[in-house]
Amino acid sequence: MKFGILVNEGPYTHQASDSAYQFVKAALAKGHTIDRVFFYHDGVNNGTRFATPPQDDRNLVNLWGGLAKEHNIDMVVCVAAAQRRGICDADEAKRHGKDGNNLADGFRISGLGQLIELGIQSDRLVVFGD
Amino acid sequence: MALLHTINKSPFERNALESCMRLALEGSGILLIEDGVYGAVKGTAKSDLVAKAKSKIAIYALGPDLDARGISKNNLIDGVKVVDYGGFVDLVAEHSATQAWL
Amino acid sequence: MSDEGGTIKKFMYVNRKAPYGTIYALESLEVVLIGAAFDQDVSLAFVDDGVFQLVKGQNTKGIGMKNFSPTFNALGDYDVNKIYVEKESLAARGLSVDDLLPLKYEDEDEDWAEKDSIRVVSSAELAELLDQQDVVFSF
Numbered sequence: 001m002k003f004g005i006l007v008n009e010g011p012y013t014h015q016a017s018d019s020a021y022q023f024v025k026a027a028l029a030k031g032h033t034i035d036r037v038f039f040y041h042d043g044v045n046n047g048t049r050f051a052t053p054p055q056d057d058r059n060l061v062n063l064w065g066g067l068a069k070e071h072n073i074d075m076v077v078c079v080a081a082a083q084r085r086g087i088c089d090a091d092e093a094k095r096h097g098k099d100g101n102n103l104a105d106g107f108r109i110s111g112l113g114q115l116i117e118l119g120i121q122s123d124r125l126v127v128f129g130d
Numbered sequence: 131m132a133l134l135h136t137i138n139k140s141p142f143e144r145n146a147l148e149s150c151m152r153l154a155l156e157g158s159g160i161l162l163i164e165d166g167v168y169g170a171v172k173g174t175a176k177s178d179l180v181a182k183a184k185s186k187i188a189i190y191a192l193g194p195d196l197d198a199r200g201i202s203k204n205n206l207i208d209g210v211k212v213v214d215y216g217g218f219v220d221l222v223a224e225h226s227a228t229q230a231w232l
Numbered sequence: 233m234s235d236e237g238g239t240i241k242k243f244m245y246v247n248r249k250a251p252y253g254t255i256y257a258l259e260s261l262e263v264v265l266i267g268a269a270f271d272q273d274v275s276l277a278f279v280d281d282g283v284f285q286l287v288k289g290q291n292t293k294g295i296g297m298k299n300f301s302p303t304f305n306a307l308g309d310y311d312v313n314k315i316y317v318e319k320e321s322l323a324a325r326g327l328s329v330d331d332l333l334p335l336k337y338e339d340e341d342e343d344w345a346e347k348d349s350i351r352v353v354s355s356a357e358l359a360e361l362l363d364q365q366d367v368v369f370s371f
Contacts, residue, residue, distance in 0.1 A: 001223050003219075003222070006369070008232070008256075008371060015138070015164045015165075016138070016164075019138070019163060019164060022194070022215045023215055023218060023219065025215070026214075026215035026216045026218065026219045027219045029216070030216060030219055030220075032219065032223075040259065040263075040371075041255060041256065041259055041371065080259075080262060081259065111266070112262065112263050112266040112267070113266055113269075113270070115263060115266075116243075116263070116266060116267045116270045116272075117270075119241065119243060119272075119366075119367040119369070120239055120241055120270065120272065120367075121239075123223075124222050124223065124227065124228060125227070125228070125367050125368075125369075126136075126222055126228050126230070127228070127230035127232070127368075127369065127370050128138075128230065129138075129230060129232040129370065129371065130138075130139075130232055132363060133362060133363055133365075133368070145280060146248075149248070149279060149280050152320065152355045152359075153279070153318075153355055153358055153359045153362060154359065155359050155360065155362075155363045158363070226363075226366070227365055227366055227367060227368055228368065229246065229362060229365075229368040229370065230368075230370040231248075231370065232248070232256075232370045232371065
């Protein structure tokens with residue numbers, strides 16, 4: 001089956017991102033495909049390159065980035081939510097005159113249309129949030 | 131096929147479990163995850179919510195979330211089935227759609 | 233109605249949170265508006281505190297936030313006209329349909345007659361509607 005995943009919360013403050021990550025790992029282990037993981041609301045904060053969590057705990061940004069690379073999963077950070085919360089890639093930074101960019105490896109920034117498409121194309125959409 | 135409902139908040143904190151019970155059809159499934167697993171514990175002021183519904187709705191609790199919170203499987207309401215993340219995936223696949231009660 | 237070989241799924245957007253205290257109400261509406269372009273079978277459901285999003289007379293000047301409630305009025309033009317509000321949630325909050333924004337749409341099947349988009353439904357009716365959905369969005 002093709003699963004679509006929507007993550008509505010950022011790392012650490014809510015368990016949503018962890019739950020979504022564990023779900024995705026389990027789905028892949030069972031031979032399912034992950035069509036896309038879409039990060040909305042504070043979920044965009046899962047995609048910041050500058051997170052430096054304590055060394056004795058999991059690094060969610062890296063975990064997601066690693067999973068994306070290993071299994072070729074499309075991980076999309078919503079552009080509108082990202083703009084509000086200060087997550088940008090090099091293109092967005094240039095477009096809005098920012099002096100830096102922080103999108104982490106494995107993620108790309110795109111529009112809400114990608115979420116709607118995910119609902120249409122996947123067999124099941126699972127939402128993780130507050 | 132019926133819906134799978136996921137509930138991630140404690141019934142003492144939010145009304146998600148209560149509202150879900152009002153809006154879940156007979157034959158659907160409810161999976162308690164994250165803080166939602168507190169809804170599976172027997173002998174609490176909220177236990178009736180789940181106990182009353184289980185003849186019509188299948189109730190599941192995510193094992194890793196129970197373990198994390200130190201909730202013993204012997205302390206669960208009768209009839210609640212414990213699943214792991216693999217079981218969570220299976221439940222999503224077996225139901226027609228999943229509704230997250232956030 | 234949709235592109236060739238296009239799937240039409242039943243999408244329901246479930247709203248259970250009040251406006252302004254958190255961003256979920258606003259950002260959920262943004263998804264609905266973008267989603268309108270994809271020609272799916274869209275409905276919105278307002279349950280629990282979600283019904284507060286539709287209350288008329290919102291004035292946000294004092295809190296310095298944008299009043300996004302007028303955007304609900306545009307939904308009819310986007311062909312989003314199945315707006316279900318749970319009767320029990322309204323009653324528990326001392327509200328009636330008269331307290332809500334008068335959302336309208338023009339029914340092309342009935343000579344563009346103006347109709348109400350808000351349909352107040354019982355829990356039992358809403359449970360049936362939810363069960364029929366292919367995709368349920370929660371925020």
